[in-house]
Amino acid sequence: MTILVGEMGASSSPRSGRRANRSPVPEITGERREHLLFLLSWISPLILVVLWEAASRTGVLSAHVLPPPSGVVFTAWKQAVGGTLFRDLFTSLARAMLGFLIGGGIGFALGTLVGFSLLFGALIDRSVQMLRTIPFLALLPLVIVWFGVGEAQKVFMVSLGVMFPIYINTVLGIRQVDPKLIELGRVCGLGRTRMIREIVLPGALPSLLTGVRYSLATAWLALVVAETIGASAGIGYLALDAREFLRTDVVVLTIVIYAGIGILADSTARWLERRLLDWHPSYAREARR
Amino acid sequence: MNVAPRASAPLETAAVVAGLVRAYGERRVLDHVDLHIARGEFVALIGRSGCGKTTLLRALAGLDSIQGGRIEAPRTPAVIFQEHRLLPWKSLWQNVALGLGEPGARDRASAALEEVGLGDRLDDWPRTLSGGQAQRVALARALVREPTLLLLDEPFAALDALTRIQMHRLIKRLVAKHRPGVLLVTHDVDEAINLADRILIMRGGGLARDLAVTRPIDAADLRAELLSELGVGVETD
Ligand SMILES: Nc1ncnc2c1ncn2[C@@H]1O[C@H](COP(=O)(O)OP(=O)(O)OP(=O)(O)O)[C@@H](O)[C@H]1O
Numbered sequence: 001m002t003i004l005v006g007e008m009g010a011s012s013s014p015r016s017g018r019r020a021n022r023s024p025v026p027e028i029t030g031e032r033r034e035h036l037l038f039l040l041s042w043i044s045p046l047i048l049v050v051l052w053e054a055a056s057r058t059g060v061l062s063a064h065v066l067p068p069p070s071g072v073v074f075t076a077w078k079q080a081v082g083g084t085l086f087r088d089l090f091t092s093l094a095r096a097m098l099g100f101l102i103g104g105g106i107g108f109a110l111g112t113l114v115g116f117s118l119l120f121g122a123l124i125d126r127s128v129q130m131l132r133t134i135p136f137l138a139l140l141p142l143v144i145v146w147f148g149v150g151e152a153q154k155v156f157m158v159s160l161g162v163m164f165p166i167y168i169n170t171v172l173g174i175r176q177v178d179p180k181l182i183e184l185g186r187v188c189g190l191g192r193t194r195m196i197r198e199i200v201l202p203g204a205l206p207s208l209l210t211g212v213r214y215s216l217a218t219a220w221l222a223l224v225v226a227e228t229i230g231a232s233a234g235i236g237y238l239a240l241d242a243r244e245f246l247r248t249d250v251v252v253l254t255i256v257i258y259a260g261i262g263i264l265a266d267s268t269a270r271w272l273e274r275r276l277l278d279w280h281p282s283y284a285r286e287a288r289r
Numbered sequence: 290m291n292v293a294p295r296a297s298a299p300l301e302t303a304a305v306v307a308g309l310v311r312a313y314g315e316r317r318v319l320d321h322v323d324l325h326i327a328r329g330e331f332v333a334l335i336g337r338s339g340c341g342k343t344t345l346l347r348a349l350a351g352l353d354s355i356q357g358g359r360i361e362a363p364r365t366p367a368v369i370f371q372e373h374r375l376l377p378w379k380s381l382w383q384n385v386a387l388g389l390g391e392p393g394a395r396d397r398a399s400a401a402l403e404e405v406g407l408g409d410r411l412d413d414w415p416r417t418l419s420g421g422q423a424q425r426v427a428l429a430r431a432l433v434r435e436p437t438l439l440l441l442d443e444p445f446a447a448l449d450a451l452t453r454i455q456m457h458r459l460i461k462r463l464v465a466k467h468r469p470g471v472l473l474v475t476h477d478v479d480e481a482i483n484l485a486d487r488i489l490i491m492r493g494g495g496l497a498r499d500l501a502v503t504r505p506i507d508a509a510d511l512r513a514e515l516l517s518e519l520g521v522g523v524e525t526d
């Protein structure tokens with residue numbers, strides 16, 4: 001055993017020139033190696049999909065429990081061409097967007113007030129921090145009592161989910177701006193407005209964008225839950241309707257769409273960070289690997 | 290903000306301090322300090338750690354309130370801190386032009402960066418600079434304001450010996466050209482001898498000694514005197 005290990009070690013070592021030259025497998029280094037690892041990382045998800053397809057085809061997995069991936073793709077095609085997929089997708093995105101703007105706007109406004117003013121901090125912060133401890137999804141029944149199951153209820157839920165992360169990260173960002181840089185602003189004769197515009201807000205930006213990324217995820221979660229309770233349009237409605245008719249293929253399709261849009265939202269936020277924080281040592285383009 | 294009472298100093302005077310008192314609570318860190326700095330004069334301030342050098346400089350910069358006395362200094366002197374304090378989200382020229390405002394700011398910033406040898410990096414981010422380069426940008430930011438008073442708080446302390454020598458040459462040249470009054474706080478006796486026209490020693494909340502550096506200097510003698518003033522006797526073997 002020991003001898004075998006020793007031999008294997010020797011043959012794969014780049015030092016043992018003669019043997020390495022005869023080896024049919026070339027050394028894998030640097031960029032190529034990274035490429036290979038990247039490809040390798042996609043193999044296991046691929047295998048899972050293939051197994052899933054095989055299980056469905058052979059009847060091990062009933063189509064009522066889980067339709068095959070190919071079936072889901074086919075359903076997507078049918079829904080897109082003949083059905084209401086695009087209309088529903090648009091409806092859902094519009095709700096998410098509106099809720100994000102309202103909740104984000106309120107969160108940012110409150111966060112800015114509290115971040116800058118100790119008075120507003122004393123007035124508002126404790127209440128917001130207390131409200132924040134409520135899992136906002138638990139408010140859904142109450143929200144339904146207030147708004148019914150219409151558009152207002154869905155937009156409200158999304159706003160609620162977005163508001164807190166934005167608020168917290170805005171306050172944090174503003175308060176964490178390096179006081180030494182504020183002092184520098186004073187030495188350079190900046191007035192209040194320019195101080196805020198040129199030093200405080202840019203300094204708070206990394207934290208703010210973290211808030212945006214986090215709240216996009218919450219917005220999406222809020223929408224899924226709000227839509228699944230009752231709707232006459234939207235991706236959630238599609239799932240609800242499909243459930244009535246035991247159309248698991250459509251249900252799985254809606255899940256895939258939710259996942260896809262979640263990924264899209266996250267990569268949009270990351271893209272924003274890379275663009276807006278190019279100056280930042282840890283977001284810089286060349287710092288990424 | 291509680292600003293120290295200050296009036297603009299007469300021509301050829303960069304700053305005047307009279308009977309300055311600065312206290313933290315009950316403890317007086319500066320106790321009746323008097324100081325006069327002329328335009329074009331390079332004054333070094335040395336003293337043991339914690340004796341109040343930074344406190345004096347901050348009072349001159351108008352950054353802290355004072356508890357007594359009088360300060361005559363320009364409303365916005367230029368300050369260079371121990372850290373470069375560049376805004377990481379602004380390019381180099383924007384950092385230099387901070388607070389300049391009027392059109393032509395870019396040209397002025399570019400000329401100042403040219404002077405410190407960074408004229409080809411106007412649009413770079415501060416994160417791409419070495420420590421010495423960043424401190425040179427801070428120098429450009431100070432000089433672009435054409436200050437009559439330049440305050441430096443150990444600006445070279447974090448730099449390596451070679452870079453420090455370069456910075457000394459640079460600052461000598463630029464000060465000779467722009468002729469502000471300079472107050473340089475330093476721990477480095479040799480730096481003070483090399484750069485200053487006058488060396489102040491701070492002790493016990495006041496300026497204990499005021500030594501003119503007449504050139505050509507007997508550096509060894511002056512050095513020994515300064516060190517003994519600071520309570521660090523020169524070793525004899
Ligand atoms: N914000 C503060 N609150 C209370 N005491 C302070 C404060 N800042 C400085 N001091 C005290 O004032 C004294 C002078 O401090 P200062 O920073 O001026 O010293 P320094 O001469 O610059 O020292 P160093 O050479 O180490 O930088 C010190 O004893 C310090 O403890």
Ligand SMILES: [Mg+2]
Pocket residue numbers: 342343344442
């Ligand atoms: Mg100090």
